[in-house]
Amino acid sequence: MAPSPRARLSIDLDALAHNYHAIAAEAAGAETAPVVKADGYGLGAAPIARRLWTEGARTFFVARLEEGEALRAALSPRAARILVLDGFTAGSGPRMAAAGLTPVLNSLDQVAAASRFAIAAAVSQPCALQVDTGMNRQGLGLAQASALAQSDRLTGLEIELVMSHLGSGAVPEHERNRHQLAAFARVRALFPRAKASLAASAGAFLGPDYRFDLVRPGISLFGGGPQEQPDSRLRAVARLEAPILDIRHVAAGELIGYGATISAERATRVALVGAGYADGVIRATRRGGTAWAAGALRRLYIVDMDLTVVDLGEAEMQPGDMVELLGPHALLDDQARAAGSIAHECLVRLSSRAERIYLGADAKPPA
Numbered sequence: 001m002a003p004s005p006r007a008r009l010s011i012d013l014d015a016l017a018h019n020y021h022a023i024a025a026e027a028a029g030a031e032t033a034p035v036v037k038a039d040g041y042g043l044g045a046a047p048i049a050r051r052l053w054t055e056g057a058r059t060f061f062v063a064r065l066e067e068g069e070a071l072r073a074a075l076s077p078r079a080a081r082i083l084v085l086d087g088f089t090a091g092s093g094p095r096m097a098a099a100g101l102t103p104v105l106n107s108l109d110q111v112a113a114a115s116r117f118a119i120a121a122a123v124s125q126p127c128a129l130q131v132d133t134g135m136n137r138q139g140l141g142l143a144q145a146s147a148l149a150q151s152d153r154l155t156g157l158e159i160e161l162v163m164s165h166l167g168s169g170a171v172p173e174h175e176r177n178r179h180q181l182a183a184f185a186r187v188r189a190l191f192p193r194a195k196a197s198l199a200a201s202a203g204a205f206l207g208p209d210y211r212f213d214l215v216r217p218g219i220s221l222f223g224g225g226p227q228e229q230p231d232s233r234l235r236a237v238a239r240l241e242a243p244i245l246d247i248r249h250v251a252a253g254e255l256i257g258y259g260a261t262i263s264a265e266r267a268t269r270v271a272l273v274g275a276g277y278a279d280g281v282i283r284a285t286r287r288g289g290t291a292w293a294a295g296a297l298r299r300l301y302i303v304d305m306d307l308t309v310v311d312l313g314e315a316e317m318q319p320g321d322m323v324e325l326l327g328p329h330a331l332l333d334d335q336a337r338a339a340g341s342i343a344h345e346c347l348v349r350l351s352s353r354a355e356r357i358y359l360g361a362d363a364k365p366p367a
Contacts, residue, residue, distance in 0.1 A: 006355050007242035007275035008322070011043050013051045013360030015235035016221060020055050022233045023217045027204045030211040033059035035200070035218035037067060037085065042280075042348040043222065043238055046074035047358050052221075053078055054361075061085060061104075061216055065092050068101040083128055083161070085138070093117035093125075104128040104163065106138045111153055118156025128161035129191065133183035133198075134176055135167035142183060149190040161214065162187060162194045169202030169210075170228045181209060188212070202226045223332050224343035230331045238347060239327030240354060242275035244319050247312065256309060257302035262286070269315075270301060273308045273323045280350035281308055281325055282339040289338035292329035293317060300338075326350075 024032040034057050040048035049060055049071055059081045062068045068084045075082075081102060087110045088096070088103040096103060105111050105127050118125035129148075132139035140148065148154065164184050168174035181198065188196045195213035201220035203210045205227075222238065225231035250256065250264040264270075271293065277283045283303045290297040291308070294315035301309040310323060324330050326346065336343045 005243040005245060005274045005320075007240060007279050007325075007353065008357060009350060009354040010239040010241070010327075010357045010359055011047070012235070012237050012239065013047065013358060015223070015237045015360075016048065016051055017055045017360070019221050019223065019234050019237070020052055020057065020217075023201075023204055023215070023220055024056075026233075027199070027211050027215045029208070030199075030204075031059060031214040032057065032204075033061060033083075033197075033214050033216050034221055035061040035216050036071065037061065037063035037218070038348050039067070041218065041222050041344065042350045044356070044358070045071055048221075049075055049080075051360070053080060059083070059214065061218075065089070065095060065101070069095065069099045072099040072101065085130075087130075088114040088117070088127070093121070097121070097123070102126045102128060102160070104130050104161075105140075105157075106130050107140065108144060108148070108153075111140075111148065111157070115153060115156050123156070124158050125156055126158045126160050128163055129159050129194070131162065131164050131184070131187045133164040133180040133187065135165055135180070137165065137167075139164060142187065145187055146190060159191055159194045161197060162191045163197040163214075163216075165200060166198065166203045166206075166210075169200065169206060170226065172206055172227070177203075177206065177210075184212075219343050219347075222343075222347060224336075224347075225333050228336070228342060229333050236326075236328040236332060238332070238350065240275065240280065240325045240350065241322040241327070242273045242279070242308070242325060242354075244271045244317060244321050244323060245274045245307070246272045246319055247317070248272065257304065262301055264301075264311075269312045271310045271312050271317060271323065273310055273325070274306070275325060275354065276304045276306045276308055278305045278351060279354050280346075282335075282341060282346060282349060284339040284341070285335055287338055287340070289335050290330060292324035292327070293321075297329065 130139040168176040197214040199215045204215040223236040289300045299311040
């Protein structure tokens with residue numbers, strides 16, 4: 001029996017390398033330390049990090065302890081520095097030490113727990129310290145950081161990096177960026193021996209004042225623009241394609257799909273494409289999303305669990321032809337905007353149902 005038609009997710013490691021070097025050039029003078037949390041934004045942390053190591057990356061960020069352990073196994077015995085954004089949680093000390101991971105401390109409780117572990121183990125525990133400069137998310141308050149710098153609560157800890165995170169980096173003119181920059185400069189002065197990092201993807205493009213010693217790109221490594229719109233300096237890394245299963249004629253005014261809210265504006269031909277929200281195509285993309293078919297962007301009518309319906313018009317296509325739902329033509333930021341979301345979500349929702357293919361030098365499946 002012939003196999004069922006299947007969607008295909010191609011991950012272009014050469015495009016990833018291009019983006020890494022484009023960001024590094026933009027942030028010249030600072031180390032470029034990739035963020036590969038959430039399994040490399042859904043694209044496979046192991047092959048992503050191995051290729052970035054080849055391109056010169058030596059510091060990586062993940063969110064969870066388990067992600068750090070898996071990344072160490074993928075890169076071992078390479079001497080990468082891996083920082084865990086969740087920080088030092090209860091009982092994590094032995095596992096952190098075994099995998100050679102560096103916690104990002106986000107609270108006074110985490111500082112205390114890491115210090116107790118270091119004293120008990122008679123080791124100097126490398127750490128990063130995150131300070132909240134105005135995002136009201138993770139990190140010590142400014143007053144807490146100031147008091148900590150003048151206390152003895154850092155016994156056993158080696159603060160290698162002081163960091164914060166911009167809440168409005170994607171909007172260069174937003175005044176919060178300047179307020180956070182000024183606050184972070186004060187924090188940096190409290191820990192003069194530590195390196196400093198404020199910028200993620202968006203901040204890396206804000207200019208030299210925001211670079212400090214290290215930038216932490218995430219979404220822009222994978223083609224997401226720093227201002228949440230397509231950026232010609234970056235290339236698409238993920239390309240989701242699916243085959244046409246059938247082509248149907250629809251009369252003007254006829255309803256399409258579930259409910260009674262979507263209808264054909266004119267007599268047309270539609271393609272039933274073999275991928276849907278079970279493959280990671282966000283259902284809300286139908287509000288204005290497009291697919292690349294027969295050399296042009298074409299309207300999406302509906303996105304169901306297993307099918308996406310695309311307006312072909314008079315385009316010459318046949319069942320079996322592939323349609324690009326995300327990629328170098330159906331751009332990540334455009335699809336995210338159509339879905340009322342952000343590029344990050346569009347990537348991490350890509351499921352394992354589509355066949356995965358890694359393209360480019362040193363291409364390997366996830367370990």
